[in-house]
Amino acid sequence: MRLFESKRLLGSFYGDKTMRVSGPSISESSVRGHHTRSDQEQTELNVDFVRQQFPIFSHQDTPLAFFDNAGGTFVPQQVIEATSEFLSLYKVQPYSSNDASQGATTRLEGAIGRMADFINAKHSEVVLGNSTTMNLSMLAQSLRPHFHEGDEIILTEQEHQSNVTFWQRLAEETGAKVVTWPIDGESGQLSLEVFSEQCLSEKTKLCCVTHSSNIVGTVNPIKTIAEKVHAVGGWILVDGVSYAPHHCVDVQALGVDFYVLSLYKIFSTHLGLLYVKESLHNLLENQNLTPLPSAYGCAPQGGQQQNNAMTCAPNYLRIALNPGMTNPELAASMLGMCEYFLLLYQHHFPQEVAIPLSELSSEAFRHRVERVFTLIERYETELSKKFLAYIKDSTLNSMGLRLIGLSITDSSRRSPTFSFRLPERWNGKVLVAQLAEHNIGVSFGSFYAWDCLQALGLPSEGAVLRVSFSHYNHMSDIERLIEALEVYASEQLETA
Numbered sequence: 001m002r003l004f005e006s007k008r009l010l011g012s013f014y015g016d017k018t019m020r021v022s023g024p025s026i027s028e029s030s031v032r033g034h035h036t037r038s039d040q041e042q043t044e045l046n047v048d049f050v051r052q053q054f055p056i057f058s059h060q061d062t063p064l065a066f067f068d069n070a071g072g073t074f075v076p077q078q079v080i081e082a083t084s085e086f087l088s089l090y091k092v093q094p095y096s097s098n099d100a101s102q103g104a105t106t107r108l109e110g111a112i113g114r115m116a117d118f119i120n121a122k123h124s125e126v127v128l129g130n131s132t133t134m135n136l137s138m139l140a141q142s143l144r145p146h147f148h149e150g151d152e153i154i155l156t157e158q159e160h161q162s163n164v165t166f167w168q169r170l171a172e173e174t175g176a177k178v179v180t181w182p183i184d185g186e187s188g189q190l191s192l193e194v195f196s197e198q199c200l201s202e203k204t205k206l207c208c209v210t211h212s213s214n215i216v217g218t219v220n221p222i223k224t225i226a227e228k229v230h231a232v233g234g235w236i237l238v239d240g241v242s243y244a245p246h247h248c249v250d251v252q253a254l255g256v257d258f259y260v261l262s263l264y265k266i267f268s269t270h271l272g273l274l275y276v277k278e279s280l281h282n283l284l285e286n287q288n289l290t291p292l293p294s295a296y297g298c299a300p301q302g303g304q305q306q307n308n309a310m311t312c313a314p315n316y317l318r319i320a321l322n323p324g325m326t327n328p329e330l331a332a333s334m335l336g337m338c339e340y341f342l343l344l345y346q347h348h349f350p351q352e353v354a355i356p357l358s359e360l361s362s363e364a365f366r367h368r369v370e371r372v373f374t375l376i377e378r379y380e381t382e383l384s385k386k387f388l389a390y391i392k393d394s395t396l397n398s399m400g401l402r403l404i405g406l407s408i409t410d411s412s413r414r415s416p417t418f419s420f421r422l423p424e425r426w427n428g429k430v431l432v433a434q435l436a437e438h439n440i441g442v443s444f445g446s447f448y449a450w451d452c453l454q455a456l457g458l459p460s461e462g463a464v465l466r467v468s469f470s471h472y473n474h475m476s477d478i479e480r481l482i483e484a485l486e487v488y489a490s491e492q493l494e495t496a
Helices: 007-011 028-032 037-042 047-052 077-089 099-118 132-142 165-174 192-199 222-231 278-283 316-320 328-348 362-393 395-399 428-436 450-455 475-495
Strands: 126-129 152-156 177-181 204-210 235-239 258-262 272-276 402-404 417-421 443-445 464-468
Touching: 047 328, 077 099, 077 328, 099 126, 099 328, 099 362, 126 132, 126 316, 126 328, 132 165, 132 258, 132 272, 152 165, 165 177, 177 192, 192 222, 204 222, 222 235, 272 278, 328 362, 362 395, 362 417, 362 475, 395 475, 428 443, 428 464, 428 475
Parallel strands: 152 177, 152 204, 204 235, 235 258
Antiparallel strands: 126 272, 258 272, 402 417, 417 464, 443 464
């Protein structure tokens, strides 16, 4: 019997560490229907339980108060175990017939499939690449034959440079024109009116827009923007890197053509996820080794798979846009991240029967992810309220510390990433170092959002203090940050 057919694997994607079904079997439909709306509204995130899953928070005598989550998050024990188990037992080339390789294939394909479920996409529509930057570079190159002189590419001033550079190069190489969607120089906001009247036209071929800026934090109305872009025959690409760690992504509901996010900012390893709508796969020019698509029995038309000797071989999309192919041990860690979400779901809704990850349908898994993100959003909103209330009435405000973006905590309108203009004479690097002495992690710099900083009238080499929350931050972390900021402010007043 092949390894991927074994009973042990049917019980779990990696070993026997998943939750087991207890009691009589029930249908997934009854599981889904078990909760009422009031059940969800009355449930609060148990942050102490969350923190127990992350080794970092029990590793030091003084717990780390970490607020650089927009740059990358820590990983739970489930991710560590999934990666370790893969390296221990399956660190061989996937898609071959031996047992170890079949085990690697099962985990790699299972991880990609679950990440597709995670954003409500088809398995065939997802690529796990080395990084979001690499994924965007490959996508831009693969679409090059379809851009010509006179075509227009809309880029916003809120973008991370990864969603700027490759499209600028594409325009330079093809004669296409870059159209800038400007932000308000004070608030950093994008205006739909400006977009419709000054940016969008019948020449629009592609619109690149962040779901939530890593500086400004505002959640942009992607569905509305997508409808406007499609109305003129264009494509829309959304950068969800700063949005996805805090909100549940639904590419179908958004109606987007391309979507990117970074998995190392969603409690997993350093890979980037790229979604490409299946109907566009036939447009992608192969960026991988020339013989590979035919070697795997893949054709570009719609990502169709031909019969071949390789078990579960990747489709055309995942070959064409992924030179060197997916790092399987890092991809396998995504199963650990999914197990983590299932663990949170089961802990907060213990009245439900626990179903292993491998036995959940896409719909049932997606349902659990949505409910967990509802808890995360609600909790992070409370963190934001506490922090922004302090900023509003603090010494720092009177000294000139200024929030960039809207001073709101509504999770439907803002992600919990807060950037600040520093008061005059304050040294951001010194402040960050002083906070680090108290095991408090914040960051200061440009965060690769150079166009955004320039539009805000700030020096691009490093100009803003950024505080970004995650659901594993404790309210006591906020209190420690507030106390440390007050100490720094007092010192600045004394030396002024």
